[in-house]
Amino acid sequence: MLTILKKTTDGMRSFERLVDDCWVNVIDPTPEEIARLEEWQIPPEMITYPLDMDEIARTEKDNGFTLILLRVSYSQGNGADIPYTTIPLGIILSEKFVVTICKIDHPILQEFCTKPVRGLTSAKRNRFVLQLFLTAAYRYLTHLQQINKTVDALEDKLQLSTRNRELLEILKYQKCLVYFTTALKSNELMMEHLLRSQIFDQFEEDRDLLDDVITENRQAIEMTNIASNILSSMMDGFASIISNNLNTVMKFLAAITIILTFPTMVASFFGMNVTLPLQEHPAAFLFTILVSVVFVGLATYIFVKRDWF
Numbered sequence: 409m410l411t412i413l414k415k416t417t418d419g420m421r422s423f424e425r426l427v428d429d430c431w432v433n434v435i436d437p438t439p440e441e442i443a444r445l446e447e448w449q450i451p452p453e454m455i456t457y458p459l460d461m462d463e464i465a466r467t468e469k470d471n472g473f474t475l476i477l478l479r480v481s482y483s484q485g486n487g488a489d490i491p492y493t494t495i496p497l498g499i500i501l502s503e504k505f506v507v508t509i510c511k512i513d514h515p516i517l518q519e520f521c522t523k524p525v526r527g528l529t530s531a532k533r534n535r536f537v538l539q540l541f542l543t544a545a546y547r548y549l550t551h552l553q554q555i556n557k558t559v560d561a562l563e564d565k566l567q568l569s570t571r572n573r574e575l576l577e578i579l580k581y582q583k584c585l586v587y588f589t590t591a592l593k594s595n596e597l598m599m600e601h602l603l604r605s606q607i608f609d610q611f612e613e614d615r616d617l618l619d620d621v622i623t624e625n626r627q628a629i630e631m632t633n634i635a636s637n638i639l640s641s642m643m644d645g646f647a648s649i650i651s652n653n654l655n656t657v658m659k660f661l662a663a664i665t666i667i668l669t670f671p672t673m674v675a676s677f678f679g680m681n682v683t684l685p686l687q688e689h690p691a692a693f694l695f696t697i698l699v700s701v702v703f704v705g706l707a708t709y710i711f712v713k714r715d716w717f
Contacts, residue, residue: 412433430506433521434507434510458496477499490580494588501534508540538621562578
């Protein structure tokens with residue numbers, strides 16, 4: 409999907425042809441759309457790099473175009489094997505327009521299409537890119553809060569669990585944090601390179617905004633590291649808790665088995681086809697029940713007294 413947009417007094421307006429100071433939003437382009445982008449003299453590799461899901465964040469320049477690859481967080485849903493991951497978002501800057509290329513219709517791009525930032529137009533290409541950076545950093549922080557909230561809920565379940573289901577759920581979110589850490593660090597290196605290249609030094613507001621973006625990105629890195637360390641400690645701790653819970657269950661079942669052995673033994677003795685004491689007595693059955701109850705009570709008292717129950 410290729411959409412040409414430009415902000416007017418009536419909001420974002422769509423165009424059929426390329427116009428000056430426009431934003432070209434490209435989502436999982438078809439071969440025909442890629443050919444159309446190449447007609448605008450955009451280098452082919454700048455178009456294909458953002459479509460590779462394993463590309464790292466970096467910047468490149470060629471033929472008057474600047475490619476900025478940014479890795480953004482993406483929610484795949486709690487039912488996915490990895491609920492939160494990162495995907496590359498390509499930003500191509502030229503003197504007349506800006507192009508964003510992504511394999512997935514990311515919520516950040518949807519937000520910029522439907523709710524553009526106040527006072528920001530596609531004509532201010534550098535400011536537009538920096539706002540994308542800032543929104544991406546905020547989304548990392550939002551997803552980290554959601555991960556922490558989910559992990560807290562799993563923590564409550566783990567305290568009483570004897571299964572590995574909740575532990576495997578936490579492992580999924582630990583993988584998410586690994587992806588976040590890798591992506592955020594590559595984003596940081598890319599932003600520091602932009603800072604040194606002085607691309608955004610034309611206006612002081614752009615330079616300040618880039619500093620804000622780097623600060624937010626570093627905050628996301630710190631929060632990810634903290635959450636990852638906590639999660640690693642939780643994995644070790646709750647693995648022991650699950651083992652202890654299972655031992656408690658096994659201890660209880662063993663105690664019940666021992667207690668139930670006494671009535672079985674008494675009934676077996678008095679059920680033998682030999683001469684037994686009190687076998688002619690009318691209360692013989694009640695006597696066997698009483699003996700069984702005494703042994704069960706004595707065993708239960710011993711187990712409770714020694715905290716084996």
